[in-house]
Amino acid sequence: MKTFKVIGLMSGTSLDGLDIAYCHIWRTGDRWDFEIKKTKGIPYNNGLKEQLRKSIYLSASELLAFDVKYGIWLGERVKDFIQSAGIEVDFIASHGHTSHHRPELGFTHQLGSGQYLANTAGYKVICDFRNKDISLGGQGAPLVPIGDSHFFHAYDFCLNLGGISNISFEHKGRRIAYDIGLANMVLNHITAKIGLPYDDGGQLAQKGRLLPKLLNDLNKLEYYQQPFPKSTGFEWFMEQVVPILDHYDNDPKDLLHTCIHHICEQIVVQVNLNRSQKEASMLVTGGGAMNGYLIRVLQEQLGTTGKLVIPPAEIIAFKEAVVFALMGVLKMVNETNVLSSVTGASKDSSSGIIYEPQ
Numbered sequence: 510m511k512t513f514k515v516i517g518l519m520s521g522t523s524l525d526g527l528d529i530a531y532c533h534i535w536r537t538g539d540r541w542d543f544e545i546k547k548t549k550g551i552p553y554n555n556g557l558k559e560q561l562r563k564s565i566y567l568s569a570s571e572l573l574a575f576d577v578k579y580g581i582w583l584g585e586r587v588k589d590f591i592q593s594a595g596i597e598v599d600f601i602a603s604h605g606h607t608s609h610h611r612p613e614l615g616f617t618h619q620l621g622s623g624q625y626l627a628n629t630a631g632y633k634v635i636c637d638f639r640n641k642d643i644s645l646g647g648q649g650a651p652l653v654p655i656g657d658s659h660f661f662h663a664y665d666f667c668l669n670l671g672g673i674s675n676i677s678f679e680h681k682g683r684r685i686a687y688d689i690g691l692a693n694m695v696l697n698h699i700t701a702k703i704g705l706p707y708d709d710g711g712q713l714a715q716k717g718r719l720l721p722k723l724l725n726d727l728n729k730l731e732y733y734q735q736p737f738p739k740s741t742g743f744e745w746f747m748e749q750v751v752p753i754l755d756h757y758d759n760d761p762k763d764l765l766h767t768c769i770h771h772i773c774e775q776i777v778v779q780v781n782l783n784r785s786q787k788e789a790s791m792l793v794t795g796g797g798a799m800n801g802y803l804i805r806v807l808q809e810q811l812g813t814t815g816k817l818v819i820p821p822a823e824i825i826a827f828k829e830a831v832v833f834a835l836m837g838v839l840k841m842v843n844e845t846n847v848l849s850s851v852t853g854a855s856k857d858s859s860s861g862i863i864y865e866p867q
């Protein structure tokens with residue numbers, strides 16, 4: 510069976526930068542397996558970070574122009590990566606960067622023109638992995654659970670602590686997954702006010718005190734009561750969460766401390782609801798796995814029957830890029846890469862649009 514040599518590209522909601530993962534991916538029985546060969550994280554400079562953050566407010570023509578510009582930027586970064594690594598590549602699978610995500614209105618949009626990316630890098634590109642699922646009535650997110658079922662099925666739960674937290678697990682033979690709610694997006698929002706990109710290791714949060722009223726206000730957010738399938742993101746954060754935070758003029762340490770307790774409480778609610786056995790292992794990835802204080806609070810709240818597994822740094826940071834590489838492979842072989850059990854679509858799909866370099 511062929512081994513695919515693929516570059517996966519991911520730019521997540523926390524806006525820290527572009528993740529590039531070059532992997533080998535091959536079939537083994539009913540599942541697929543992977544090996545990460547080389548990775549690179551390219552932090553966004555402040556200008557690009559702001560442009561991406563504000564892309565939701567652009568006019569239609571500005572958005573389309575930025576789509577092209579960012580597609581070319583992706584292509585240039587990948588071209589440099591391939592040249593300096595001297596690697597053989599079959600194709601590029603690109604998530605892009607989500608500017609708009611409104612499944613209830615029937616659309617989602619990831620920036621980074623596939624055609625311009627293909628032309629600039631000089632390789633075939635597969636992108637736009639979310640829209641087909643939305644057209645089938647799904648949330649178009651989360652998509653990474655297909656990777657959990659192939660690559661990380663040994664764990665009872667997979668938890669990703671990115672800008673938003675999401676969880677994935679098997680239930681009666683079907684994979685279920687959804688966005689739980691807040692994670693680094695809210696923590697970064699608080700540290701931005703004191704000029705820090707993030708709270709390294711959760712050191713500031715650790716020194717803070719709990720604000721019970723804020724904790725209660727956050728726990729009461731309507732999103733937490735919604736049944737899955739569900740997904741959320743930046744729009745929800747800006748519209749529902751920021752107005753709550755605006756009422757609190759407290760020491761950032763106390764805000765961070767309280768938000769970490771809130772993030773962990775919501776995770777534990779979901780784990781306890783979906784635990785089928787007393788002992789449960791949970792793989793933790795995404796930048797939040799580097800937040801020592803958050804992980805400590807989560808472990809305390811889960812108790813001794815919940816075993817958190819923190820994988821090597823490369824998996825923590827690049828798991829999503831690796832899974833988009835897998836999604837590209839599955840599209841190329843016409844196998845399911847979006848699970849309707851996760852997204853709520855009317856059927857599974859093999860999603861992604863293919864662009865040949867011109």
Ligand SMILES: Nc1ncnc2c1ncn2[C@@H]1O[C@H](COP(=O)(O)OP(=O)(O)OP(=O)(O)O)[C@@H](O)[C@H]1O
Nearest residue numbers: 521522523671672673693707709710795796799800
């Ligand atoms: N050493 C650290 N200490 C505390 N937090 C950290 C550390 N390293 C990374 N983070 C947090 O992780 C964030 C990046 O996480 P990640 O790259 O998983 O998010 P993302 O992929 O952009 O989000 P999403 O998966 O929601 O799209 C940073 O913005 C920061 O908040």
Ligand SMILES: CC(=O)N[C@H]1[C@@H]2OC[C@@H](O2)[C@@H](O)[C@@H]1O[C@H](C)C(=O)O
Nearest residue numbers: 522607610650651652653673740829
């Ligand atoms: C629409 C969108 O970009 N959603 C992201 C976002 O960031 C985390 C969470 O919200 C998740 O639903 C998703 O990303 C991951 C990669 C996913 O689809 O699995």
